[in-house]
Amino acid sequence: MGTISIMPWAFAISQGILTYLFGLIMYRVLLSPIAAFPGPFLARTTYLYEFYYNWIKCGQYYLKIEEMHQRYGPIVRVTPTELHIRDPLYYNQLFVTHAVRKSNAYSRFTQGAGFDDITAISISHDIHRIVRAPMNPFFSRSGLRRVEYRVVERVRKLSLRLESEANTGNPVNLNDAFASLATDVASAIFHEEPSNFLEDEKYNASWWEILRMGLTTVPLLVELPWIARAITTPVIKLLTERLTNWRIWDDKSRRQIQITRTRPSATAKTRSDRTVMDSLVQDTQATSILGEKGFVRLSQLIQQAGTHNVSQTLAIIVYFLLRHEDQQEALRRALEPLFAGDAAQAAPSLQQMERVPYLTACIKEGLRLAAGSLNRFPRVSPDAELSFKDWKIPKGTAISMTPYWIHMDPEVFPDPGSFNPSRWLCKPAKLATMHRHFVPFSKGSRTCLGKDLAYMQMYHALAQLFRPEMPQMTAYDTEERDVKPVLGLMFSLPELDARGLRVMVYNKTSLHTAKLRMKEVRPPKA
Numbered sequence: 001m002g003t004i005s006i007m008p009w010a011f012a013i014s015q016g017i018l019t020y021l022f023g024l025i026m027y028r029v030l031l032s033p034i035a036a037f038p039g040p041f042l043a044r045t046t047y048l049y050e051f052y053y054n055w056i057k058c059g060q061y062y063l064k065i066e067e068m069h070q071r072y073g074p075i076v077r078v079t080p081t082e083l084h085i086r087d088p089l090y091y092n093q094l095f096v097t098h099a100v101r102k103s104n105a106y107s108r109f110t111q112g113a114g115f116d117d118i119t120a121i122s123i124s125h126d127i128h129r130i131v132r133a134p135m136n137p138f139f140s141r142s143g144l145r146r147v148e149y150r151v152v153e154r155v156r157k158l159s160l161r162l163e164s165e166a167n168t169g170n171p172v173n174l175n176d177a178f179a180s181l182a183t184d185v186a187s188a189i190f191h192e193e194p195s196n197f198l199e200d201e202k203y204n205a206s207w208w209e210i211l212r213m214g215l216t217t218v219p220l221l222v223e224l225p226w227i228a229r230a231i232t233t234p235v236i237k238l239l240t241e242r243l244t245n246w247r248i249w250d251d252k253s254r255r256q257i258q259i260t261r262t263r264p265s266a267t268a269k270t271r272s273d274r275t276v277m278d279s280l281v282q283d284t285q286a287t288s289i290l291g292e293k294g295f296v297r298l299s300q301l302i303q304q305a306g307t308h309n310v311s312q313t314l315a316i317i318v319y320f321l322l323r324h325e326d327q328q329e330a331l332r333r334a335l336e337p338l339f340a341g342d343a344a345q346a347a348p349s350l351q352q353m354e355r356v357p358y359l360t361a362c363i364k365e366g367l368r369l370a371a372g373s374l375n376r377f378p379r380v381s382p383d384a385e386l387s388f389k390d391w392k393i394p395k396g397t398a399i400s401m402t403p404y405w406i407h408m409d410p411e412v413f414p415d416p417g418s419f420n421p422s423r424w425l426c427k428p429a430k431l432a433t434m435h436r437h438f439v440p441f442s443k444g445s446r447t448c449l450g451k452d453l454a455y456m457q458m459y460h461a462l463a464q465l466f467r468p469e470m471p472q473m474t475a476y477d478t479e480e481r482d483v484k485p486v487l488g489l490m491f492s493l494p495e496l497d498a499r500g501l502r503v504m505v506y507n508k509t510s511l512h513t514a515k516l517r518m519k520e521v522r523p524p525k526a
């Protein structure tokens, strides 16, 4: 009897769901403001298409999108609400500054990931501008010069640790070491009591693993229906609160806010140990928008944004330099004058290092290979319609582009998958073209806040690791697949079973013998 009485209800509910789905599909195909744009039926009608490639197949939607472009042309509808453009020359028209037009972020990209409310600092152009303004001077080149010593101290700590590893026979995971460096640097500009990840025996290996695995769940959270998200979000919140490193960072930020608040604002501006929190907390507009809770989460976001990219880029550069002795030697020779005579033990300044063309070339080549995000970056123009070729794109539409394909253009970067720093030592006209196709930090009003800090860390780290007196390294049981990103998630990652760049450190005298003995080192792939 019970079954019979439920039947009409079940029938009515399923009819209702089917009618809703039919209506939704019809709307997306025929009535949506972007209905006329080309793309596969599934991509135009459901987000599950992206979900399949990004979650089930783990970060592979960027490859599918490329296939779509081969079939449908340079503009493709990749989800019901998003267009993707494949035309490097359009990059500067999409990623623009405040002076050109407003650019909102696209909330779908991080919804459910725990940073929804402060996606890319803020979804809204106007709020983003207010919150970013007090931080800009701190992260500018001149602002960073005042805190360069904090970067130098941390890089020195790393190089001393590596020196102490010489001839011990213990491999060091440089991905983990660089991630620890980047976190300590970020903490040193946020906290007067900064973190000391570089002292951890294993460079916090398990912590980085947790974060990497966390990245793979983002597509699931983004796609989950709201009921499922309502269940998982508190669980994730609970987990992150239990994650010690996460909590320690948040506690440090909270303490720093209290310290900064009780300090007279006049002294805050001139202190030598000034932190980013001083800039934020003293700003009344930013304070009224974010408040203490928002500042803590923002500092967490900035730390996460900085750590992964710096570590991955440095690891790629070092990996290829260790694989190509000629390039490694070229770098060492280029660095020699910086460390000659009295300067042997000193750290050169950023300006001195920027004048070493081969060092700059190595960094750019690493950024091109490692930081050309495989995932797309979206922008939403809230007020103005945009044009692309003959197309008119309605205001409010999410439009994305993928840096990876711009960095991999063989017309601009011949043999684009290879690490070739010398390609950057070319004639000015060619260099200008390459720079137009070089977008590791994105552009416009939402360009990377930490770009100059990232360069500062990379210059100092590479100069120290390849200075003449530094013990030398050899790659240990590491292949290209251990370091090279192939998964286009929120950040790009190598395969999930990649082990990172492991190195052995040797004093110069024992290096030659060690190289002969290093049977376990696999040859580079052709």
Ligand code: HEM
Pocket: 120, 121, 122, 132, 186, 301, 302, 303, 305, 306, 307, 309, 310, 313, 371, 373, 377, 378, 440, 441, 442, 443, 445, 446, 447, 448, 449, 450, 451, 453, 454
């Ligand atoms: C090699 C290193 C780095 C690379 C390749 C990189 C890349 C990027 C890119 C491409 C974006 C823009 C995303 C978009 O267009 O939506 C971005 C944003 C951002 N990055 Fe970086 N980044 C690096 C290092 C850092 C560091 C060291 C920090 C700070 C400690 C940092 C903080 C940020 C922040 C806060 C944003 C959001 C900016 C905004 O929305 O206004 N990044 N980064």
